[in-house]
Amino acid sequence: MPLYICNTKKGTLSPEAKRNIAQDITRIHCSVTGAPAIFVHAVFFEEAPFFPLEEKTLFVRGTIRKGRSAVQREEIADAVRQSLVSHGQTSIDETQAVILETPASWVLEGGEIMPEPGEEAEWFAAQQARRQAAEV
Amino acid sequence: MINCTCVVQEGQSPDLHQDVLKGTLGEFSERAFGQGADIKWVRVPPGSGFTAGEPSTSSVVSMVSNEPLEAPHRELLLRELVDLWVGQTGCSVDEIVAVLADPAQA
Numbered sequence: 001m002p003l004y005i006c007n008t009k010k011g012t013l014s015p016e017a018k019r020n021i022a023q024d025i026t027r028i029h030c031s032v033t034g035a036p037a038i039f040v041h042a043v044f045f046e047e048a049p050f051f052p053l054e055e056k057t058l059f060v061r062g063t064i065r066k067g068r069s070a071v072q073r074e075e076i077a078d079a080v081r082q083s084l085v086s087h088g089q090t091s092i093d094e095t096q097a098v099i100l101e102t103p104a105s106w107v108l109e110g111g112e113i114m115p116e117p118g119e120e121a122e123w124f125a126a127q128q129a130r131r132q133a134a135e136v
Numbered sequence: 137m138i139n140c141t142c143v144v145q146e147g148q149s150p151d152l153h154q155d156v157l158k159g160t161l162g163e164f165s166e167r168a169f170g171q172g173a174d175i176k177w178v179r180v181p182p183g184s185g186f187t188a189g190e191p192s193t194s195s196v197v198s199m200v201s202n203e204p205l206e207a208p209h210r211e212l213l214l215r216e217l218v219d220l221w222v223g224q225t226g227c228s229v230d231e232i233v234a235v236l237a238d239p240a241q242a
Binding site: 001003015018019022023025026027037038040041042043044045046048050102105106107108109110111113 | 141143176178180181183184185186187188189192194196207210211214215217218229230232233234235236237238
């Protein structure tokens with residue numbers, strides 16, 4: 001977590017474009033929130049019925065840990081849409097990005113309950129200590 | 137029924153163990169919530185899944201509880217869910233993200 005799900009019309013994104021957008025999403029999310037890159041997942045689908053395009057060519061739904069401000073969420077959404085325009089060769093009007101929130105305590109990743117925003121360093125240290133203890 | 141969505145990388149171990157995992161998740165749901173699971177299996181096409189901007193081997197399994205859960209109970213269920221997934225697929229704990237949401241905010 002975060003998980004960014006991108007749905008597009010068929011044939012909109014090349015493999016290279018998907019990779020570039022995924023790297024942009026990672027950079028944008030980490031830059032805005034300070035979260036580590038290893039948490040950032042991005043997946044791409046074409047005309048997937050479970051994530052409707054709603055008349056758009058490219059649609060992104062990002063689910064991030066709860067606790068970011070509305071300004072941060074808007075900044076992420078705007079920057080992601082710019083990435084879609086840049087790599088999807090489409091207009092901003094053909095894109096949509098929605099950022100939803102999930103409490104960190106609802107998510108288990110890397111074998112541990114996710115840290116609250118801002119508590120990542122302690123989380124990684126505790127995870128490392130537990131893994132070392134398990135190896136002894 | 138408990139809503140469950142599994143997002144897996146197509147052709148990787150979790151996808152290949154789909155039938156077994158669906159059965160295991162259904163049994164888990166019965167034990168945890170007293171109801172079976174309505175499982176949506178979503179395959180990420182090859183070359184379309186990324187973690188940290190690089191090709192991903194991660195899966196996401198997400199369930200919505202039928203009642204709000206206290207944190208300790210939720211953690212126990214999440215750990216059981218991950219243990220089941222890892223045990224069935226052979227993937228590492230670093231390759232599975234588990235989400236257990238409350239119904240009101242799902």
